[in-house]
Amino acid sequence: DTAVSQTPKYLVTQMGNDKSIKCEQNLGHDTMYWYKQDSKKFLKIMFSYNNKELIINETVPNRFSPKSPDKAHLNLHINSLELGDSAVYFCASSPLQVGTEAFFGQGTRLTVV
Amino acid sequence: RKEVEQDPGPFNVPEGATVAFNCTYSNSASQSFFWYRQDCRKEPKLLMSVYSSGNEDGRFTAQLNRASQYISLLIRDSKLSDSATYLCVVTPNYGGATNKLIFGTGTLLAVQP
Numbered sequence: 031d032t033a034v035s036q037t038p039k040y041l042v043t044q045m046g047n048d049k050s051i052k053c054e055q056n057l058g059h060d061t062m063y064w065y066k067q068d069s070k071k072f073l074k075i076m077f078s079y080n081n082k083e084l085i086i087n088e089t090v091p092n093r094f095s096p097k098s099p100d101k102a103h104l105n106l107h108i109n110s111l112e113l114g115d116s117a118v119y120f121c122a123s124s125p126l127q128v129g130t131e132a133f134f135g136q137g138t139r140l141t142v143v
Numbered sequence: 144r145k146e147v148e149q150d151p152g153p154f155n156v157p158e159g160a161t162v163a164f165n166c167t168y169s170n171s172a173s174q175s176f177f178w179y180r181q182d183c184r185k186e187p188k189l190l191m192s193v194y195s196s197g198n199e200d201g202r203f204t205a206q207l208n209r210a211s212q213y214i215s216l217l218i219r220d221s222k223l224s225d226s227a228t229y230l231c232v233v234t235p236n237y238g239g240a241t242n243k244l245i246f247g248t249g250t251l252l253a254v255q256p
Contacts, residue, residue: 061242071228073187073246086243120186124242128234129175132244134186 033057036121036135043111044143050107051138053121059133060126061085062104064096067118067137076119079104080126111142144169147247149231155253160221164250166214166231175234176207178216180227181249187230190216221254228252 036053043049055062064076078086082098093109104121118139124132149166156162168176176193191198193205193214204217214231231247 063243065246070248072248073230075243075245078243122244126242128236128242129192130242131177131189132242134188136186 034121034123034133034135036119036138038138039136040139040141042141042143045111045113047111048107048109049111049140050105051119051121051140052103052105053135054103055121055123055133056102057123057133059123060101061124062098062101063122063124063132064104064106065120065122065134067120069117073120077104077106108140111140113142116140116142145248146170146235146245147231147233149229149247149250151248151250153251153253155255156221157255158221158223160254161217161219162221162252163218164216164229164231164252166216166247168212168214168231168233168245170233170235171209171212172236173212173233174236176214177232177234177244178203178205178214179230179232179246181230182227187246190229218252221252223254223256226252226254 034055067073076090077096079098081101095107098104118137121135122132178190179187180190181187193207197206202219206215228249230249
């Protein structure tokens, strides 16, 4: 009964490959996010979705394409992976209301070799 | 300049010590303020919200100074289990469109026995 679950937990892949990370939340939240945590541990928002609608795209390369089939799911597809894409990717969800708590998935540790 | 700035530390303190973390934010229209905690190789989790009047939760006290755009966290009687990275988090004003969180770089706390 994990609140926000993402798969896989670890992903090792070669440069140039295409990969996807899946995320699901069972909290009934309207808003879902993807965050990237780089090697310096800095957490930066990539995308924000409200009820399947893209709200925020933080100048992420268009090799990254989020998809939200319904408000409980937000997947991240990455084309033509590069070494610099290596990071931990966190999915999160929250109510739409500002000031409410965001819940994070356990993270996907992506290593591009 | 980053939107949310923190001293990265590390702060190495003995058990029982009192330690304070500071954070500044650049957007004066920011609406909500939080401290999140992230354990090593885990996801961030909400520690506490921060209110203008200041608020306390057990050994933890948070303060907000809107005029100076400054947030603080005080931990009293430090425990070994307090060792983690403490993330200062701010929600900008998006007119209600989203509950986007902006993270500071985090401050690493190591409590020594």
